[in-house]
Amino acid sequence: MTDMTPQVVPFQSKRGEALRGKMIPLAKIKPCLDANYLVQGWLGAGGLSVLYGPSNSGKTFVAVDLAAHVASGTAWRGYKIKPGPVVYVAAEGGGGIRNRVSAIRNARPDLLEGAEFSLLPTNLDLHEPGDAMALCDAMPTESAALVVIDTMARCMGSGDENSARDVAQFVINLDAIRERTGAHVLVVHHSGKNAEAGARGSSALRAAVDTEIAISEGQISCVKQRDMETPDRLFFGLETVELGKDSDGDPVTSAVVRPADAPKPKRKPLSGQAEVAMQALREALREHGATILGPDYPEGCKSVPVDLWREACDRHGLTTGGSESAHRMAFMRVKNKLLELNEIRIFEDQVWSVQHD
Numbered sequence: 001m002t003d004m005t006p007q008v009v010p011f012q013s014k015r016g017e018a019l020r021g022k023m024i025p026l027a028k029i030k031p032c033l034d035a036n037y038l039v040q041g042w043l044g045a046g047g048l049s050v051l052y053g054p055s056n057s058g059k060t061f062v063a064v065d066l067a068a069h070v071a072s073g074t075a076w077r078g079y080k081i082k083p084g085p086v087v088y089v090a091a092e093g094g095g096g097i098r099n100r101v102s103a104i105r106n107a108r109p110d111l112l113e114g115a116e117f118s119l120l121p122t123n124l125d126l127h128e129p130g131d132a133m134a135l136c137d138a139m140p141t142e143s144a145a146l147v148v149i150d151t152m153a154r155c156m157g158s159g160d161e162n163s164a165r166d167v168a169q170f171v172i173n174l175d176a177i178r179e180r181t182g183a184h185v186l187v188v189h190h191s192g193k194n195a196e197a198g199a200r201g202s203s204a205l206r207a208a209v210d211t212e213i214a215i216s217e218g219q220i221s222c223v224k225q226r227d228m229e230t231p232d233r234l235f236f237g238l239e240t241v242e243l244g245k246d247s248d249g250d251p252v253t254s255a256v257v258r259p260a261d262a263p264k265p266k267r268k269p270l271s272g273q274a275e276v277a278m279q280a281l282r283e284a285l286r287e288h289g290a291t292i293l294g295p296d297y298p299e300g301c302k303s304v305p306v307d308l309w310r311e312a313c314d315r316h317g318l319t320t321g322g323s324e325s326a327h328r329m330a331f332m333r334v335k336n337k338l339l340e341l342n343e344i345r346i347f348e349d350q351v352w353s354v355q356h357d
Contacts, residue, residue, distance in 0.1 A: 038070060038145060038184045040080040041231040042222065044210055045145075046182055048174060050152075052189040052199040053215030058238060058257070062215055063148055063188050064088070064100050065257040068108075070146045071115035077234055077259060084145025085116035087183075089135070091123035091154035096254075103241040103254035116141065124149070125157030127166060132173035136180045144181045149174070150188035152205075161201035171208040191216075198223070218260060235260040267355075270343070273318055277334040278343060280312035281353060296347050303352035306335075 038045045051066075053059040069076040073083025090097035101119060105112050118140055124131040126149070135147075149155050152170070159166035174185045191214070192200040198212070199205060206212060212224035220234040238255040246252050270278055281304075289302030297303065310331050319330035338344045342354055 037080070037228070038082055039066065039076055041228055042076075042079060042211065042213070043146075043184050043186070044227055045082060045184060046178055047184045047210040047227075048171070048178065048187075048208065049184065049211035049213065050187045050189050050199055050205060050209050051213040051215065052191050054191050057215045057217070058236070059188055059215040060097070060150055061100060061238060061255060061257050062220060062236065063150060063186065064097070064104065066186075067146055067148050068101075068104050068111055068115070068117065071117040072111050072113075073115075074111055079231070082145065085118070085139075085141045085143070086146045086148070087118050087120060087135075087139055087144055088148045088150065089124060089155065090119060090121045090150055092151055097121060097150075099243055099252070099254035100256075102243055103256050106243060107239070107241045107256045123154045126155045126170050126173045127157035127159030129173055129176065131157075132176045133180075136177060139181065142181070144183035147177055147181065147183045147185045148188065149185065152187050152189040152201075161205075164202045164204040167202040167204040168208075171205070218263070233262075235262050267343075270341075273330065273334045274337055274341070274343075276316050276318050277309075277313050277331075277338060278353070280316040280318070281309050281344065281351065283316075284309045284312040285353065292350060297350070298352065301352050303350040305349050306346065306351050307349070309351050 036045045037043065038047070043049055051059055051063055066076060067086045067088050070081055070083060071086040073081050075081055088097075088101075097119065098121065101112075101117075120135075120138070124135060126132055152161060156166070156170060159170055161167060174187070177183065178185050187205075187209075189199045189201075189205070191198065198214075206224065209224070210226040211222065214221045214223050218235055218237060220236060222230050222233075225231075236257050237260040239258045240253050240255050243252045243254060269275075284304045285302050288304045288308050290304070291297075291300060291302055313331055313334070314327060318334065319326055321327060321330065335344075335346075339346065344351055345354055
């Protein structure tokens with residue numbers, strides 16, 4: 001009789017034995033119900049991300065702020081944190097990065113008190129494998145929650161960030177850091193000439209990372225999220241913090257990130273009949289405007305009857321059509337357009353400008 005018992009193939013290498021140990025039989029595959037996050041909604045535990053933006057956009061300020069919250073375990077902009085040791089590799093900026101960390105300590109002394117935050121102000125060669133393992137050896141703890149590489153350009157060694165092959169080698173070394181320390185690795189990088197096109201260099205980086213965060217004009221936007229829902233955009237400003245006096249007695253300052261409200265959308269300049277109609281409305285408000293009290297009217301804002309506005313439009317030459325019907329249709333079209341553009345509001349027979357709302 002033929003023996004049908006499956007034969008276990010002997011290991012041919014240590015690597016094969018290691019991979020066998022990571023195999024998960026179908027029966028043991030279970031759903032991951034708890035999000036394995038470092039920063040809820042933004043960074044996954046043990047993941048890989050890139051935070052990029054143009055020069056002077058505040059990307060390092062944001063990276064330092066994020067790292068400080070991870071080290072302290074304090075919620076970041078309302079998002080939960082799973083705290084742990086942080087190693088921040090500051091490969092550019094000289095004394096600037098020390099001042100930025102010091103600014104947080106001055107402005108938020110409670111944030112970094114007792115936090116496991118280490119700064120490494122030097123550049124690395126992560127195009128070659130040696131520095132990746134040397135960084136792990138140098139860490140004050142065997143494991144870490146977050147390792148920040150700031151910036152990619154200063155840690156590429158002889159590698160070319162435009163080369164897919166070189167970027168792939170860079171990513172391999174980042175993966176080695178992640179595997180050995182369990183840390184999420186966040187790379188601070190520059191955007192290209194066209195900021196909307198994403199991070200500078202080969203697209204191999206974007207393909208490899210779990211999360212992409214763009215910094216631009218006071219905005220923090222998650223533009224790629226592999227395993228979590230994309231969070232809402234955040235807004236920030238920089239607040240100046242005085243650190244002390246230099247040898248000449250002049251103040252030395254840095255800045256910290258502060259939450260900010262979303263900027264008001266910029267209004268596009270009106271043109272054509274819409275511009276004529278708004279000029280006519282401003283004239284009617286000057287000559288006939290009155291403030292009406294009531295919950296449906298803006299406080300302190302003048303309004304005029306719609307008929308008076310239409311008469312002003314006729315005087316301003318809203319349309320060249322000679323018939324009453326042409327004037328009426330032109331006014332109806334421009335009124336609806338201005339309502340759609342949120343330039344005016346109308347209640348009952350009164351109209352007013354939103355800019356005075």
